Amino acid sequence: MMEPKQTAVIVGVDLNDEHQFQYSMEELRNLAAACGVETVGEVTQRMNRVNASHYIGTGKVQELSAMLKQHDAQMAIFNDELSPSQIRNLEAALECKVIDRTLLVLDIFAERAKTREAQLQVEIARLQYMLPRLVGLKESLGRQRGGVGTKNRGSGETKLELNRRRIEEKIVALNKELEALVSQRQIQRKRRKRNDVPVVCLVGYTNTGKSTIMNAVLDAFSPSGDKQVFAKDMLFATLETSVRSIELPDRKMFLLTDTVGFISKLPHYLIKAFRSTLEEVSEADLLVHVVDYSNPGYERMIAVTKETLKELGADGIPVVYAYNKAEVRADLELPFVQNNCVYMSAKQHVGIDELAGLIRERIFHDYVQCEMLIPFDQGRLLAYFNNHAQVLATSYVENGTKLTLECKKVDYVKHRKFVVQT
Known part of the structure; x- marks a missing residue:
C-alpha cells in the first residue's frame, strides 16, 4: 500500500523587495517536489529584516496556521535557514513539522548520495546542522517519522536524540574516515599533475545538463572507452565527482570532471562538507560553466555559480560558457559560437565539437x-x-x-x- 503524499505550505520573506524573490520561492517548491512533497499553499511577507523569534510576523503566523489546517498539510517549509529558537517557536505555534531550506537540501543530498564519500559528506553536514538544534527538536521528535528531514540512511531519528558530546564524537569519527578518502583523491590529483594532463571541470547550477554534456563528449570522443555518468532531469542528480579521460582526434588529451551542482543559498555546511569534491574545481586548468539557457532565470543562476566559485577560491580560473538546452530558442541556429561561449544542445548532441574546440584553444596553447x-x-x-x-x-x-x-x-x-x- 502506497503512503499518502506529504503536503506542505511554503513560507518566504521578501527582504527589501528582492528582485529574484519569486524565483527563489519557485525553486523552494521544486526542492520540496524533489523530496516527494506536494506544495498546497504559499505564505509570503515583505519585510526589511526577518522576525527574530518567528521568521515572519505574528499575523502571518496565524495566517499560516489557518492555511495548514485548511489544507490538512503536515509541514511548513521555510525559504531560509531558521535558527534553533525560530524552529522551537514555530513548532509550538503551528503544531506541525517545521522544515527550512537547508534541511530540505540536506535531505535531497542524503537521498542522492551513493558513494561512501558522498554519504560521509552529507552525514557530517547533517550532524553539524542538527547540533545547535537538538534542544528545540527533542520535543517534536515523536512527530518526525518518515518524510522530509528524516531520510537519513535509516537511523536519523536515533541520531537526533544523541546528546551533544556523542554527536561531536560522531562528527570527529566521520571526518577521520572522510580524510582517508580525501587523501586518496589528493594522491590521484598529484599523479595527474605529474603526468601533465590538463583538467577541465564542468560547473554550474544544479540540473543544467553537466552530466549530459559529459556523456555527449564521451560519445563523441570515447565511444567504446570510458563509462557514461548518471544523468537525469532532476535536482542534484550528481553528488559524486566523476573524472573521465578525453582524447581528441589530434591526440591531445585532457581530463573532464563532472561536479555537484550549485544552488542559491547553498548551505555552508554542504560547501564545507563537500570541500574534497569541490577541490577538483579550485585546482582545474579550465572551467566549463554550463548554463540552462531554457530557464528564464538563467542570468541569476550564472550569478549564483560565480559567487559560489568565488567562495571556493576558483574565480581566477579561465572559463568558457556552455549555454545548454538552447534548442528551445527559435531565433538561434545551433550550434552558435561567440567569443568564449557556445550555444548548444547536449541532449541532441549539437555543439559538442564546438565546445571541444573552445576547450582545445584554452588549454593546449603550449x-x-x-x-x-x-x-x-x-x-x-x-x-x-x-x-x-x-x-x-x-x-x-x-x-x-x-x-x-x-x-x-x-x-x-x-x-x-x-x-x-x-
Whole structure:
C-alpha cells in the first residue's frame, strides 16, 4: 500500500523587495517536489529584516496556521535557514513539522548520495546542522517519522536524540574516515599533475545538463572507452565527482570532471562538507560553466555559480560558457559560437565539437609544430610521439624516421637534439 503524499505550505520573506524573490520561492517548491512533497499553499511577507523569534510576523503566523489546517498539510517549509529558537517557536505555534531550506537540501543530498564519500559528506553536514538544534527538536521528535528531514540512511531519528558530546564524537569519527578518502583523491590529483594532463571541470547550477554534456563528449570522443555518468532531469542528480579521460582526434588529451551542482543559498555546511569534491574545481586548468539557457532565470543562476566559485577560491580560473538546452530558442541556429561561449544542445548532441574546440584553444596553447629525425635505435621515442603527439607526416630516410608533428612544448625542449633545423 502506497503512503499518502506529504503536503506542505511554503513560507518566504521578501527582504527589501528582492528582485529574484519569486524565483527563489519557485525553486523552494521544486526542492520540496524533489523530496516527494506536494506544495498546497504559499505564505509570503515583505519585510526589511526577518522576525527574530518567528521568521515572519505574528499575523502571518496565524495566517499560516489557518492555511495548514485548511489544507490538512503536515509541514511548513521555510525559504531560509531558521535558527534553533525560530524552529522551537514555530513548532509550538503551528503544531506541525517545521522544515527550512537547508534541511530540505540536506535531505535531497542524503537521498542522492551513493558513494561512501558522498554519504560521509552529507552525514557530517547533517550532524553539524542538527547540533545547535537538538534542544528545540527533542520535543517534536515523536512527530518526525518518515518524510522530509528524516531520510537519513535509516537511523536519523536515533541520531537526533544523541546528546551533544556523542554527536561531536560522531562528527570527529566521520571526518577521520572522510580524510582517508580525501587523501586518496589528493594522491590521484598529484599523479595527474605529474603526468601533465590538463583538467577541465564542468560547473554550474544544479540540473543544467553537466552530466549530459559529459556523456555527449564521451560519445563523441570515447565511444567504446570510458563509462557514461548518471544523468537525469532532476535536482542534484550528481553528488559524486566523476573524472573521465578525453582524447581528441589530434591526440591531445585532457581530463573532464563532472561536479555537484550549485544552488542559491547553498548551505555552508554542504560547501564545507563537500570541500574534497569541490577541490577538483579550485585546482582545474579550465572551467566549463554550463548554463540552462531554457530557464528564464538563467542570468541569476550564472550569478549564483560565480559567487559560489568565488567562495571556493576558483574565480581566477579561465572559463568558457556552455549555454545548454538552447534548442528551445527559435531565433538561434545551433550550434552558435561567440567569443568564449557556445550555444548548444547536449541532449541532441549539437555543439559538442564546438565546445571541444573552445576547450582545445584554452588549454593546449603550449604546443609546438616541428620536424624531428628519430634514429632507428630510438623506437620507444617514435612510439611515444605516435601516442602523445599529432603526427602530421612520416617519412623514412637513411639514418632514421622523419616526423612532422605537433607536440607539447615540454617534449619539444626535452628532445630538441632530434629537431631538424630548417
